[in-house]
Amino acid sequence: MKYLIVVDMQNDFIDGALGTEEAVKIVGNSVKKVKNFDGHVIFTQDTHSTDYLNTQEGKNLPVEHCIKSTPGWEIRKEILDAAKDPMIFEKGTFGSPELAEYLKKQNVDSIELIGICTDICVISNALLLKAHMPEVPISVDARCCAGVTPESHRKALDIMKMCHIEVKGLED
Numbered sequence: 738m739k740y741l742i743v744v745d746m747q748n749d750f751i752d753g754a755l756g757t758e759e760a761v762k763i764v765g766n767s768v769k770k771v772k773n774f775d776g777h778v779i780f781t782q783d784t785h786s787t788d789y790l791n792t793q794e795g796k797n798l799p800v801e802h803c804i805k806s807t808p809g810w811e812i813r814k815e816i817l818d819a820a821k822d823p824m825i826f827e828k829g830t831f832g833s834p835e836l837a838e839y840l841k842k843q844n845v846d847s848i849e850l851i852g853i854c855t856d857i858c859v860i861s862n863a864l865l866l867k868a869h870m871p872e873v874p875i876s877v878d879a880r881c882c883a884g885v886t887p888e889s890h891r892k893a894l895d896i897m898k899m900c901h902i903e904v905k906g907l908e909d
Contacts, residue, residue, distance in 0.1 A: 741771065742779050743781070745854070747853075779825075784829055831861035845873050
C-alpha cells in the first residue's frame with residue numbers, strides 16, 4: 738500500500754505564528770496532492786501545551802505555536818477535507834516515532850511526504866521513516882513543502898537526496 742504523510746500542515750505554520758509566504762503558496766498544491774493520492778493519507782500534527790516555553794524546544798524557539806485546541810494547532814481545513822478517511826498522529830517533537838512504529842506494522846509499498854517545515858519536521862520524519870524501513874522507497878514532493886527559509890528548504894531537500902530519499906518537483 739502507498740502512504741502519503743502530510744507533515745504539520747497547521748495554521749500556525751502556514752499563516753499563523755510561524756507562517757511564511759512559501760507555506761501559503763504550497764496550500765493549493767497540497768490540496769491537489771491529497772485529493773488525488775491513490776493510497777492512505779496520514780497527517781502529523783505538531784502539538785504543544787501551554788508550558789511550551791519551558792520545554793527544550795521552547796527555549797530554542799521561543800514562539801508559542803500549535804498549542805493544543807487553539808486555531809493555530811488545527812490542520813488547514815481544505816487540506817484535511819481533501820483526504821478520504823485520514824489518520825492523524827499528534828506529536829510533541831519534530832519526528833513521530835509512533836508513526837514509524839505504526840507504518841512498520843503495515844504492508845508499505847512506498848511513502849511520500851509533503852508539508853512544513855522541510856528543514857525541521859519533514860526531514861526529521863523522512864529520516865526517521867528511512868531508518869525504520871530502509872528498503873521502502875521514500876520520496877518528498879518539493880512542490881508541496883516549505884521551509885523556514887527558501888535556502889534552508891533547499892538544503893534539507895539536498896540532505897534527503899543524500900540519504901536516498903527521492904526528491905520530486907525540483908526546478909533545477
